Amino acid sequence: MSEIKESEIERYVEDIKYGSITLIVQDGKVIQIDKTEKIRIKN
Numbered sequence: 001m002s003e004i005k006e007s008e009i010e011r012y013v014e015d016i017k018y019g020s021i022t023l024i025v026q027d028g029k030v031i032q033i034d035k036t037e038k039i040r041i042k043n
Helices: 006-015
Strands: 019-026 029-037
Touching: 006 019, 006 029
Parallel strands: none
Antiparallel strands: 019 029
16 A cells, blocks of 8 residues: 555545544554544435
């Protein structure tokens, strides 16, 4: 897997309105990104 750049992580943060992003780190390197997005439904 290629090295994750900060700009890629920033892009994930900017693209999500509600939710969470989890970085999985192994040996000091990000090996996985989990993104959970919530969709708010207005009544």
